[in-house]
Amino acid sequence: MRLLTLLGIALLGISSISLSHADVTIYTAKHIRTMEPALPEATAVAVEDGRVVAVGTLDSLKPIIGLRGGKVDDRFANNVLVPGFIDPHVHPSLPAITTQFPYIAPDDWHLPTGDFPGAKTPAAYKARLTELAAKHTDVQVPFIAWGYHPLWHGEIWRSDLNDWFGDQPVGLWHRSFHELIFNDAALDMLGITEAMTQEIHEANWERGHFYEGGLKAVVGQLGFLFEPARFAKGMTNFMAMTHQAGVTTVLDMGTGVFGDPMREIAGIRAVAENYPAPTRIILTPIILDFIARGVTPENAVAEVKRWQAENSSRVEVGNHFKLMLDGAIFSGLSQFGAPGYLDGHEGVWMAPRDVTHDYALAFWQAGFQLHAHSNGDAATDWFLSLLESLLSEAPRADHRMTLEHFAYSTEDQTRRLKALGAAVSANPYYHYILSDMYSGDWLGPDRSSQMSRLGSLERADIPLALHSDNPMAPLSPLTLMWTAVQRETINGRAGIGAEKISRAKALRAITIDAAWILGRESDLGSIRAGKLADFTVLSDDPMTVNLDQLPTIQVIATVYGGVPYAINRP
DSSP states (O other): OHHHHHHHHHHHHHHHHHHTSOOEEEEEEEEEEOOOTTSOEEEEEEEETTEEEEEEOHHHHHHHHHHHOEEEEOTTTTSEEEEOEEEEEEOTHHHHHHTTSOBOOSSOEEETTEEEOOOOSHHHHHHHHHHHHHTOOOTTSOEEEEEEOHHHHOOOOHHHHHHHHTTSOEEEEETTSSEEEEOHHHHHHHTOOGGGGTTOTTEETTTTEEEGGGGGGTGGGOGGGGOHHHHHHHHHHHHHHHHHTTEEEEEEEEETTTSOHHHHHHHHHHHHTTOSSOOEEEEEEBHHHHHHTTOOHHHHHHHHHHHHTTOOSSEEEOSEEEEEOBOOTTTTOSOOOTTOOTTSOOOOBSSOHHHHHHHHHHHHHTTOEEEEEEOSHHHHHHHHHHHHHHHHHSOOSSOOOEEEEOOSOOHHHHHHHHHTTOEEEEOTHHHHHHHHHHTTTTTHHHHHHTSSOHHHHHHHTOOEEEOOOTTSSOSOHHHHHHHHHHOBOTTOOBOOGGGOOOHHHHHHHTTHHHHHHHTOTTTSSSOOTTSBOOEEEESSOTTTSOGGGGGGOOEEEEEETTEEEEOOOO
16 A cells, blocks of 8 residues: 555656646658767657657657647658758858848859849949949948959959949948958048058058958948948848758857947847847857957956856857958968969968967967867968967867868868867858869969868868858858768869768768857757757758759758747748
8 A cells, every 4th residue: 555655646746747848749750860870860859848858750759748748740741850050150240231232242142132143254243233333222321232352353443433433432342251442432421531541551542442450440430331220130131041041050250350249249139039030149259359459368258258148048159269360261361381372462360370379378278169260271280280289288178179161271281180189160162162263373273173171071080060151151051061062163163072071971060060069069960859959941851862952952941949930931
């Protein structure tokens, strides 16, 4: 009798526990790619309180409903579920700015604001620029078109824009986002004077050209871009881009680059925390912000920790810090080792090495994960030397220091990356869009064809994520996956087969391996019991669909914290 009584009490206890849970929802699918080696495939996943309860088949999971209550949701029964896509290197504020205006780039762009076909010749670019500038009706701000690149569009400077547009204020935002060119009317409207540029090396007043560090001469005059209503509209565009691409988590890799981090964070948060389809945004402070504001490394660490006190479930300042080594690959300002750029021009360093080391050490010792913008092989050498120095000064296990971009590298650098335990977050789109054009006077055919050497990373089993660096590439993990696997240029030229990666590696690079580089692999990146219920719902299986169809797989919906959000298309 005593035993029966105890059993009864135990059962009552179980019953009361089960009643405290929210109802379970079991989502069925034609196929589920879990990204878990022990159980790689399934057809049903049970979700409760925003997390995965169990994974398997509908028959195997149905008893959970009897135990905990709930329902079967078969709206995705004919679709494929994968973990929620992760883009570990984006810049939400950049598309929030650039999508305020039209795109005219060498490549095609499909945005919430419309479709913008590429212009690959000087004549096509001038025609599109003239057409779109004529449609600009906001007399309070200049017309600014993003996407210009001289290798496709020819050299265009201040005098050219004066000749073409006269008194209309016009600016060109370089495809890299690291350069601006204005005509006289735009300089006058913005209040930019020659005196502002005299002490800045990377500003050419005669040409109306401001690049890398020279941007600080003009960014302060572009406050209209951050006007709350205008910026919010641009951020809404960014959120729509992430949702339509099936992205549930992004890492903002450069918070504060415009010199006012609190204003920028507030602008991002105002939209992201209220957007109908959630995307998790993890913010990463950038070294250039603190250098420009004269904040010491130690005070920078303390300031970032104060920012973290305001974290929310949708927008958070993570334990990440970004270093800037060389200049932009799109601008031809990256640092290459011998023979350098074949036409004789040189790249730039974004900050003094000793200053970079001091900030890196301060954040390293504070437990932050370091990410370093590095494009050329000379910059990668510096990255490796910096990592060696940090490990010597303050040994640290599982540091996950990440080389960001990985435009060009050598095989010996791959071995050093492996030996030092570094990770790589790469942009495979560089090879797609730049390889053909850089095969001439800039890099030559051998180095240009070896841009984004991802095959070497797979062979060495180096942790790899794929990122868009949006707007440097479309915010589309499926497009990134295709460019890494297919390795084809914008002109349809086949790339070096040895530097392709497998589909399995590429899918990991936008899911579980991207989560690892974020330091969030315990919550994100795969579908298993206990993890957050973030999924991307697809029309077809990225592992089996014909390769040429991979970038056009339709994203049906995202599931964020167990709640589905359908993609609404026109």
